[in-house]
Amino acid sequence: MSQDNQTVNLEKSRRAEGRVTRPSAAARQRQDRVAKRTFFGITLVPILLIVVITLALLIRSWPIMSTYPLRETLFGQVWKPSAGQFGFWPFMLGTLWVTVVGVLLAVPPCLLVSIYLAEYAHATMRSVAKPVLDLLAAIPPVVYGVWGLLAIVPFVEHVLAPLSKRWLGSIPLFAVNQPTGFGILAGGIVLAVMIAPLLIAVEYEIFSTVPNDLRHASLAIGATRWQTIRRIVLPQVAPGIVAAVVLGASRALGETIAVLMVVGNVANIPTSIFDSAYPLPALVANNYGDMMSIPLYDAALLGAALVLLIVILIFNILSTMVLQRMSRRKWQ
Amino acid sequence: MAMRKKHWQQRHITETIVKFAMRVSLVVVTASLGLILWTVVVRGVPALNWDMITQVPKGGYYMGKEGGVLNAIIGSLYLAVGGTLLAVVFSLPVALYLKAYVGDSRWGDYVRLSLDVLWGIPSIVYGAFGFTLMIAVGLRASMLAGIIVLALVELPIMTRAMDEVIRRMPIDLEQAALALGSTRFEVAMKVITRQMLPGIITAILLAFGRGIGDAASVLFTAGYTDRLPSSLLRPTASLPLAVFFQLGSPYPEVQRRAYASALILTIIVLVVSFGSRWLSARLHKYTIK
Numbered sequence: 001m002s003q004d005n006q007t008v009n010l011e012k013s014r015r016a017e018g019r020v021t022r023p024s025a026a027a028r029q030r031q032d033r034v035a036k037r038t039f040f041g042i043t044l045v046p047i048l049l050i051v052v053i054t055l056a057l058l059i060r061s062w063p064i065m066s067t068y069p070l071r072e073t074l075f076g077q078v079w080k081p082s083a084g085q086f087g088f089w090p091f092m093l094g095t096l097w098v099t100v101v102g103v104l105l106a107v108p109p110c111l112l113v114s115i116y117l118a119e120y121a122h123a124t125m126r127s128v129a130k131p132v133l134d135l136l137a138a139i140p141p142v143v144y145g146v147w148g149l150l151a152i153v154p155f156v157e158h159v160l161a162p163l164s165k166r167w168l169g170s171i172p173l174f175a176v177n178q179p180t181g182f183g184i185l186a187g188g189i190v191l192a193v194m195i196a197p198l199l200i201a202v203e204y205e206i207f208s209t210v211p212n213d214l215r216h217a218s219l220a221i222g223a224t225r226w227q228t229i230r231r232i233v234l235p236q237v238a239p240g241i242v243a244a245v246v247l248g249a250s251r252a253l254g255e256t257i258a259v260l261m262v263v264g265n266v267a268n269i270p271t272s273i274f275d276s277a278y279p280l281p282a283l284v285a286n287n288y289g290d291m292m293s294i295p296l297y298d299a300a301l302l303g304a305a306l307v308l309l310i311v312i313l314i315f316n317i318l319s320t321m322v323l324q325r326m327s328r329r330k331w332q
Numbered sequence: 333m334a335m336r337k338k339h340w341q342q343r344h345i346t347e348t349i350v351k352f353a354m355r356v357s358l359v360v361v362t363a364s365l366g367l368i369l370w371t372v373v374v375r376g377v378p379a380l381n382w383d384m385i386t387q388v389p390k391g392g393y394y395m396g397k398e399g400g401v402l403n404a405i406i407g408s409l410y411l412a413v414g415g416t417l418l419a420v421v422f423s424l425p426v427a428l429y430l431k432a433y434v435g436d437s438r439w440g441d442y443v444r445l446s447l448d449v450l451w452g453i454p455s456i457v458y459g460a461f462g463f464t465l466m467i468a469v470g471l472r473a474s475m476l477a478g479i480i481v482l483a484l485v486e487l488p489i490m491t492r493a494m495d496e497v498i499r500r501m502p503i504d505l506e507q508a509a510l511a512l513g514s515t516r517f518e519v520a521m522k523v524i525t526r527q528m529l530p531g532i533i534t535a536i537l538l539a540f541g542r543g544i545g546d547a548a549s550v551l552f553t554a555g556y557t558d559r560l561p562s563s564l565l566r567p568t569a570s571l572p573l574a575v576f577f578q579l580g581s582p583y584p585e586v587q588r589r590a591y592a593s594a595l596i597l598t599i600i601v602l603v604v605s606f607g608s609r610w611l612s613a614r615l616h617k618y619t620i621k
Contacts, residue, residue, distance in 0.1 A: 032515035039429035042422055046488065047446040053453065053461045060464050109357035116354035129358065131609075136365045138538075138605045139598065140545025142572040146579065146594040147368045150375055193364045200361070224347045247452070254454020256548040257576060281456045281548070288460060288552055305460040309453065316452035320445050328441075 054309060061303035064296050073303065079267050086300040088307060090267045094184075094277030095308070097270050098259060099252045101188030102195065107245055110199035117200070118207035119215075119229055137197035145261035148190040153262055156189075157181030161274055175272040182264035183276045190258050195248040202247060202323065206240035207233065209327055243322035250315035254308060256281035280308045369598070376595025379588035385596065389558040394578075396585035401593050404574035407561045408597075410475060411554060411570055412544035415482030419490050419539055422483075424525075424532070427494035431501065432520040444495065450488035455549040458484050463552045475561055475568040478554025482543045490539035497531025498524060505620065527619050530612035537608035541601050547572035571597045 076087025117126055161176045168174035210233050218228040264276025284305050387400035434440040462481035471477050509523045555567025571593060578590035
């Protein structure tokens, strides 16, 4: 009892001296409860945001969905807003072509680099490679676009297109149907470099989830490193690699400015990697904002954004779930 | 015996080839970074001059007359700083909540999944979403709208980057503080935040770098103007859009200025990237090893 009094007196004298006193335990508990609820509320924001964005685009693009059958909008080949024709098909194909070319170009070297960094390289090599990849990831899309315009488009026009004309001209996929370098290949090359840091980082993470014991066991019975990787490591991480590629593809699908600057933006149905294309994000970026006078134009563009969003959401959710499962895997 | 020898050779040849291919790939990736920087520097430096970074566009600027992109530089800094500050307000609590209150649980995984999904949403979609929001509340293209949309773009990047460093914090410190009777909130604010400060700063600067370089999200939301930004409710210029618009000009002089603007943007981003590295190394002195 006297001790309690003493404590109270001590507190009082401290307060009198103007020194800060500690809040009571009850106040701290209260603060903790309030903080917990607030933090929990803020944590709901990201989850709600996904729902809100999807709903907002759905509501705003509803006019186009309710006016025309969905099949007509998605697979319609004619885009003539002034005539009320809104076919997404050329744009969806354009997106698909550019993404596929970009991913195909990016995957083999990125896989090799991530294997090299995870399985072969010394710590010094890794500490050199990491800043390079970080910088590559930090460069803004519009700078990639400038690079594409100044370096890749002329390269495609003056080097790759003549080469292809000479050696592969008879194959429709590589036919050079237009004289400029602007097109799917240029867009694909720029995209490949843009998604490389992500691909390498994710794949590297996956490789490092495999316990070293497995590698040591394989190396100890005389396998070479590559045999160990091929037969032991790769089978363990294969789903993760696929997920990483899907993740990279979803990044490539949505890339706007850089691709828009090099891909030509002609709404046709491409047949060759040298053709120009008009991907969905470029369609939205080029036309949004100055389409208010034409009925349904606004809804159509948001519909295009919605299509893009839904594809990307599906890709992202699937790949992230696989990757999460891989990193949580328990090794016996 | 002969067969065994052949086998031995074959797998070693494969090993050599594969290793060579890996080194070549690494060189290709590194070289593309070098090429990008080289292209931007070589084309940007000749067009760069003092006027570019100290003047706003004067009359006839877009036909090759004098002026600079100060409006875009300042505008971009305002947009990115505003967006980053707004994003921190949401990111830090989420990252702290995941570490101090949730730990490695199912719920935490769902939150991380949602953040990763948000990260994957292209900035053009954020831009379109921001524009629909603006119409809904009657806001015109303005710095405020740009800041809000950039905050949305930066939020998942910043939160996941913070979460990745914070979740790696050894549990001992947290448990020691809890054992001494601190509440979880105190652990979050006084232990985790201080111990993980270098990582938190890196995450913030990473998101800042993304924000300042993002064009598609501010395209419809922040607008563009030749004047210096003056009010939250007025449109503001930004560097990525300055590059984009000037590049579309038919005048070679203006196009060259686009290259110079791209160089300025690249320099800002690189300075932020290196700066965060340096700062985080310095701040590591004040953490418990």
